[in-house]
Amino acid sequence: MNERDERAAIVDAAREMERLGLNHGSAGNLSLRIGEAALVTPSGVPSRELSPGLIARLPLAGEGAFDGPLPPSSEWRFHLDIYRSRPDVNAIAHMHSPYATTIATLRRDIPAVHYMIAAFGGPTVRCVDYAPYGTAELSRLVVAGLADRDGVLLANHGAIVTGATMRRTLWRAVELEALAQVFYLGALAGEPVVLSDDEIMRTVERFKTYGTRESSKELS
Incomplete structure (x- = not known):
């Protein structure tokens, strides 16, 4: 995808996240890696008002400078710190x-109450400590x-999900919210049974070819 297409993909994803109830108004943010830079949604713009030309472009080596x-x-x-530390990540969604x-307000990790947790690479989705938004401390905790x-x-x-493409990242955003809902409702009903780490790690391996199917071009 060229930069014009990637900007459009960010706009489409932001609107889809609002349609699905994962974000609302100007809450949350998205980005895509493009070479040695990142395309990041602008501050304070509702998804319905977002357009490709409003997406900011930031050098990965910078400290907030943008075009x-x-x-x-x-x-x-x-966003920048995740891309710097994770060469496998090309798309990020915060919701x-x-x-x-x-679940984040309870400051609890999501345990393996359902095998779909394997979509996130391990037997838990961690909850990191609180730090004010936009700070270096929050970024350190997130990484x-x-x-x-x-x-x-x-x-x-809130939450952050990552992926090799925006399509994969949006899939994970939907799955994380569903997983959080299952955990919440299960805890209301009783004590959910947690699957073993070994079982989840076997499923992690199976999930490397599971979920949305992307062409080699999309994954490049």
């Missing part, structure tokens, strides 16, 4: 979805929480 008519999301720092955010994972909860804040 574009509007400044990037106030969360730009963790304030109801169930994932609810640590995403070690060998493709999803993380942010205490009293």
Whole structure:
């Protein structure tokens, strides 16, 4: 995909996340890696008003410098830091979805109450400690929480998912919210049974070819 197509993909994903109830208004943010830079949604723009030309372009080696008519999301720092630390990640979505955010307010990891947790690379989706939005401390916590994972909860804040493409990342956003809902409802009903780490890691291997199918061009 060229940069024009990637900008359009970000806009489409932002609108789809709002349609699915994963974000609303100007909440949350998305980005795509493009070479040695990142395309990041602008600060304070509702998804329905977003357009490709409003997406900010930030060099990965920079500290907030950008090209574009509007400044990037106030969360730009963790986008850049994730890309720097994770060469396998090309797309990031941050969301304030109801169930994932609810679990984050409880400051609880999501355990392996369902095998779909394997979509995130391990037997838990971690919840990292609270830090104010947009800060270097939050970014540090996020990068640590995403070690060998493709999803993380942010205490009293929301969640982040990652992927090789925006399509894969959006798939994970939907799955994380569903997983959080199952955990929440299961905990209300009783004590959910947690699958073993060994079982989940076997499923992680199977999931390397599971989910949305992307062409080699999309994955490049």
